[in-house]
Amino acid sequence: MSRTRIKICGLTREQDVAAAVGAGADAIGLVFYPPSRRALAPARAAELRRLVPPFVDVVALFVNASEAQIQDVLDVVRPDLLQFHGDETPEQCERHGQRYLRAFRVGGPGMETSQALLKSCLQYGSAAGWLFDSHSDGYGGSGRAFDWSLVSSESARPVVLSGGLHAGNVAAAIESVRPFAVDVSSGVEESPGIKSADKIAEFVAQVRRADGA
Numbered sequence: 001m002s003r004t005r006i007k008i009c010g011l012t013r014e015q016d017v018a019a020a021v022g023a024g025a026d027a028i029g030l031v032f033y034p035p036s037r038r039a040l041a042p043a044r045a046a047e048l049r050r051l052v053p054p055f056v057d058v059v060a061l062f063v064n065a066s067e068a069q070i071q072d073v074l075d076v077v078r079p080d081l082l083q084f085h086g087d088e089t090p091e092q093c094e095r096h097g098q099r100y101l102r103a104f105r106v107g108g109p110g111m112e113t114s115q116a117l118l119k120s121c122l123q124y125g126s127a128a129g130w131l132f133d134s135h136s137d138g139y140g141g142s143g144r145a146f147d148w149s150l151v152s153s154e155s156a157r158p159v160v161l162s163g164g165l166h167a168g169n170v171a172a173a174i175e176s177v178r179p180f181a182v183d184v185s186s187g188v189e190e191s192p193g194i195k196s197a198d199k200i201a202e203f204v205a206q207v208r209r210a211d212g213a
């Protein structure tokens with residue numbers, strides 16, 4: 001029986017870090033994309049990072065950030081993993097010599113079919129994992145799901161499933177895709193950037209239920 005890893009993304013408050021870690025999250029995500037209502041300045045992110053115990057990864061999320069912005073976050077926050085959620089090329093993802101997740105916005109241009117999606121994914125063979133989110137007007141964190149049948153669990157890189165997941169659909173998503181990990185933001189929130197400890201606990205419980213099924 002495999003254990004689906006869990007990332008809770010878009011944390012902005014101390015109590016939300018405590019809720020995610022206490023519920024058993026494997027990773028937390030900090031957003032460095034200024035238009036997002038979950039965005040953090042590096043100094044604030046470093047304060048939250050200090051609350052995260054060993055063996056829980058801190059993931060820094062970027063959307064088309066400059067090299068200087070990324071380097072600043074690396075210096076100040078020292079994340080364990082980077083998440084590139086914009087239009088970054090493979091070279092831009094690799095440039096910092098850090099492990100990274102590459103996000104694919106399923107249903108967007110060039111990613112409407114599983115074949116087209118796979119072609120995009122294979123350009124990022126150096127990624128630690130391939131993250132599948134839904135296409136939306138913004139770059140992510142939309143709370144919208146996509147057609148999970150477009151993603152294969154028989155993947156060359158570990159699959160991270162995201163996009164509109166919540167306690168009510170995550171078990172079905174895991175049964176459908178059998179991903180390595182799931183990633184959630186909107187589905188465990190009261191409002192953008194304000195997490196609910198109850199929703200986080202229920203989400204984790206549903207993942208564990210699916211793992212046991």
Ligand SMILES: O=C(O)c1ccccc1N[C@@H]1O[C@H](COP(=O)(O)O)[C@@H](O)[C@H]1O
Pocket residue numbers: 009010029031033036037038061063085131133139140141142143144162163164165183184185186187
């Ligand atoms: O969370 C954000 O604000 C965000 C902004 C820009 C790009 C990605 C963002 N979050 C990521 O989006 C997906 C799906 O989130 P949701 O659960 O549908 O809200 C997830 O991978 C977040 O890490």
